[in-house]
Amino acid sequence: MRILYVTPYVPSRIRTRPYHLIRELARQGHRVVLLTAAASEQEVRDADELRQWGVQVEVFPVPRARSWGNCLAALPTREPLQAVYAYHPAMERRLAEWARSGEVDIVHIEHLRAARLVRAVQGVPTVYDSVDSISLLFEQTLRLTPGLRSRLLAALDLGRTRRYEARLLTWYDRVVVTSRRDKEALEALARRYLSPSVRPAPITVVTNGVDLEYFRPQEGPREGKTVVFTGKMSYHANVAGALYFAREVLPRIWARDPEVRFWVVGKDPPEAVQRLARDGRITVTGTVPDLRPYLARAAVAVCPIPYAVGIQNKVLEAMAMGVPVVSSRAAAEGLEARPGEDLLVADTPDEFARHVLHVLGDPELAARLAVAGRQYVETSHNWALIAEQLAGIYRMRG
Numbered sequence: 001m002r003i004l005y006v007t008p009y010v011p012s013r014i015r016t017r018p019y020h021l022i023r024e025l026a027r028q029g030h031r032v033v034l035l036t037a038a039a040s041e042q043e044v045r046d047a048d049e050l051r052q053w054g055v056q057v058e059v060f061p062v063p064r065a066r067s068w069g070n071c072l073a074a075l076p077t078r079e080p081l082q083a084v085y086a087y088h089p090a091m092e093r094r095l096a097e098w099a100r101s102g103e104v105d106i107v108h109i110e111h112l113r114a115a116r117l118v119r120a121v122q123g124v125p126t127v128y129d130s131v132d133s134i135s136l137l138f139e140q141t142l143r144l145t146p147g148l149r150s151r152l153l154a155a156l157d158l159g160r161t162r163r164y165e166a167r168l169l170t171w172y173d174r175v176v177v178t179s180r181r182d183k184e185a186l187e188a189l190a191r192r193y194l195s196p197s198v199r200p201a202p203i204t205v206v207t208n209g210v211d212l213e214y215f216r217p218q219e220g221p222r223e224g225k226t227v228v229f230t231g232k233m234s235y236h237a238n239v240a241g242a243l244y245f246a247r248e249v250l251p252r253i254w255a256r257d258p259e260v261r262f263w264v265v266g267k268d269p270p271e272a273v274q275r276l277a278r279d280g281r282i283t284v285t286g287t288v289p290d291l292r293p294y295l296a297r298a299a300v301a302v303c304p305i306p307y308a309v310g311i312q313n314k315v316l317e318a319m320a321m322g323v324p325v326v327s328s329r330a331a332a333e334g335l336e337a338r339p340g341e342d343l344l345v346a347d348t349p350d351e352f353a354r355h356v357l358h359v360l361g362d363p364e365l366a367a368r369l370a371v372a373g374r375q376y377v378e379t380s381h382n383w384a385l386i387a388e389q390l391a392g393i394y395r396m397r398g
Helices: 016-027 041-052 064-074 089-100 112-120 134-144 148-171 180-193 236-256 271-278 292-297 313-320 349-361 363-380 383-395
Strands: 002-007 031-038 056-061 106-110 126-131 174-177 203-205 223-230 261-265 282-286 298-303 325-328 344-346
Touching (some): 002 016, 002 089, 016 031, 016 383, 031 089, 041 056, 056 089, 089 112, 112 126, 112 148, 126 148, 134 148, 134 236, 148 180, 174 180, 223 236, 223 349, 236 261, 236 349, 261 271, 298 349, 313 325, 325 349, 344 349, 349 363
Parallel strands (some): 002 031, 002 106, 031 056, 106 126, 126 174, 174 203, 223 261, 223 298, 298 325
């Protein structure tokens, strides 16, 4: 199958969904052409790895100045700022050329930031990979994030994003998302904003996977009283999670065991997160070249984010490495994992602290969670099987 794949950012190990789907589709014998926006020179360089897989890649630089210009131009319109942020007119023209060429069987467009480009496609079936429901994310951001800037941006874009995401369901032939939660959110938007006479595209859950070779259990000692939280720390939900765990959960843990250490591992932590390291028992690393050594040494991985959409890759990565996971219910909701069997789920600070202490103090429980978590991701989050599912969706007609 000849696949034209379109993304608003260069796929990489950080942009894990398109990175692994494209790699697996190429491995399975499909011809993949990628059109992608790039926000930095590093992203442009990242595209070289995809070319090594036999993928034809065309990169369109969208620097920060262009993104802000796109957003300013969209302010007086009904289009969400997210929908124009990564827009490049040359990318749209090139998409139209490919669609007219007769050399494409399917056009796959990922994320709200690239969704508008479908208007350049005629005569070729289209799949929209929404990934998550951005409206659902904004709703939760407004209610739960501590960051004023994030709340203001969510308030500005929420109304127009709801209507836009509903309309997107009429622009494509098929839609895929990462979780049932996001599927239900998009279907609710369709019922709310579309006329009963309008039939939206069918929505299918195509979950995220994890690289089971890259993230695998490692030999060696763990630091017995170390808890790790990984992720891009400039993301507002991760900021909220780090602050919640440090302010609400850790004091309860330390009341029982003051020697427990907390590592916050990930790029671009804001000042509020960096200040946590004033307590010597908390380490805030900033950017690291590889997350795996931190996961391999930690006794427990936590995902304490208070709100979430889609699939939390940080949870899958920890489970794949055989690290026991304690998660908020919001972070676990997109998974089919069994609470109490594959991971532990907490609703309150007291429950979170109790679960962490239980894992730290019970080696048999930690070992059971480690084995069950690894088995869960092997069964339910294998990229090769997920890519086969996606290829089956490409072949659907009607």
